[in-house]
Amino acid sequence: MLGLSPWRFVVAFGTVSLLMDFVYEGARSITGPLLAGLGASAAVVGVVTGAGEAAALGLRLVSGPLADRTRRFWGLTIGGYALTAASVPLLGLTGVLWVACALVIAERVGKAVRSPAKDTLLSHATAVTGRGRGFAVHEAMDQVGALIGPLTVAALLAAGGGYGVALGVLAVPGVAALAVLLWLRARVPDPASYETAAAPKRDHTTENPARLPRAFWVYAGFTATTMAGFATFGVLSFHVVERHLLSPALVPVLYAAAMVADALAALATGWLYDRAGPRALVSLPLLAAGVPLLAFTDAVWPVVLGSLLWGAAVGVQESTLRAVVADLVPSPRRATAYGVFAGVLGVATLGGGALTGALYEQSVPMLIVTVAAVQGAALVLLGATWGRRPA
Structure with missing residues (x-):
């Protein structure tokens, strides 16, 4: 028997996303000026941030099939979030441009690692809550973090804290997000049970299982x-x-x-x-x-x-x-x-x-x-x- 109702699972996952958006959207709001302060030109900033976004999307072509093949959805989700949670505070500590550039890209790689596995875990619970409503509630909570993060960083910078302090503070919601995620995994080790309990398996005998429909x-x-x-x-x-x-x-x-x-x-x-x-x-x-x-x-x-x-x-x-x-x-x-x-x-x-x-x-x-x-x-x-x- 699953330890949480489907809606509680969705809200708990939404809390994880809220906290992690607090972290990485806060960091992304100052990536340009931070790199510039370390000596980067506009071209370098453009290349680094562009490479980060390309990694965040393109690497999912690898992490998605990997998740299906290994069935390690929780491991990939936790690993991806942990990479982001570690990269952001370290970004505020480094004074070396190439290290900062690597950390900016690493944060986006974390998103690529976790996203297909995370969406799959969430999809199982939304089979019960309703796909549209479940993903919508998750997105709405996600955006709360996307608002709080940049505003928090702006307030800390305005108070004279500097990049190190502003990004260091973001370690707190990062650790909290990982704690909630580990608790969620312990309570619901197999979210696929939500979906299998909600409806009988469909007959896919006419489809090639090696191909997408x-x-x-x-x-x-x-x-x-x-x-x-x-x-x-x-x-x-x-x-x-x-x-x-x-x-x-x-x-x-x-x-x-x-x-x-x-x-x-x-x-x-x-x-x-x-x-x-x-x-x-x-x-x-x-x-x-x-x-x-x-x-x-x-x-x-x-x-x-x-x-x-x-x-x-x-x-x-x-x-x-x-x-x-x-x-x-x-x-x-x-x-x-x-x-x-x-x-x-x-x-x-x-x-x-x-x-x-x-x-x-x-x-x-x-x-x-x-x-x-x-x-x-x-x-x-x-x-x-x-x-x-x-x-």
Whole structure:
């Protein structure tokens, strides 16, 4: 008998994510100036942070299949979180540029190691709570940490604490997160039992167990398409500052407001997904199409509204998109699917940032029209996913 109800498992895992987002989002908010203070050029900062993000997504193509092959979901989850929890405080202690660069990348490697295994563990409990609602509650709690971390670091720096103190303090939520995670593993050593108890196994005799289902690839195509037409906050914030709509000091406040929209949208679409299935994701292309229409104007309030739409779209991406993967792929291949899905998402996000940035330089109206066309194509692919959701 499992030691926690499915909802308590989801909330406990959400607490772990809240605490760890406190840690690594706090660190990421000052990575640029910290590296610059150690002598890094803008090019070095760009290469290091870019390499970190590439590692966070690309290495999941390895860690996902590894989790499925070894079935060491807890070990990979704990190991990945431990790497992040150790890297951040050490980053505040080092005075050597190359060591700091290695620690920045190591923190992102930790995310790559844990993410497919973590999402698989969470997917088992959400089979009972509802995929959409379970992943949405997890994402909402995650975003609380993403708000607290940068604000805490900013307050400590403003008080004159320096980078060492600001990042050293982040060791506290890191240790707390690992303690909760170890307690959770002791209480629920086999979360797959939630799913097997909730419903009988589906008949997959017509599928090749060595391959991911065709429905997953159709869905991955939808995801890649919608992300290829999604503007990044980097382009949005560039526009805000270059057009003198907000001061640079207010950009983090705008980002924080977008993160609130992120959490609310995750909860709303998660609830809707459990009732309407993948049709709930119609909101994602519509939100993505609305972002450039509002965010790239020359008036403050439309830009603010466009930023909130951007945050809401990110909330859907971070919660409900992950929930659908769990419904499309059977448990034995789910970690692999999450790894592949992250790779698709990473490549598409890179393409979307490059596309929207290049179009912004050429013509904002062209950007708006192109994004609308791309999101229209995404809606067509989403329609193909509707008929492929497992019963």
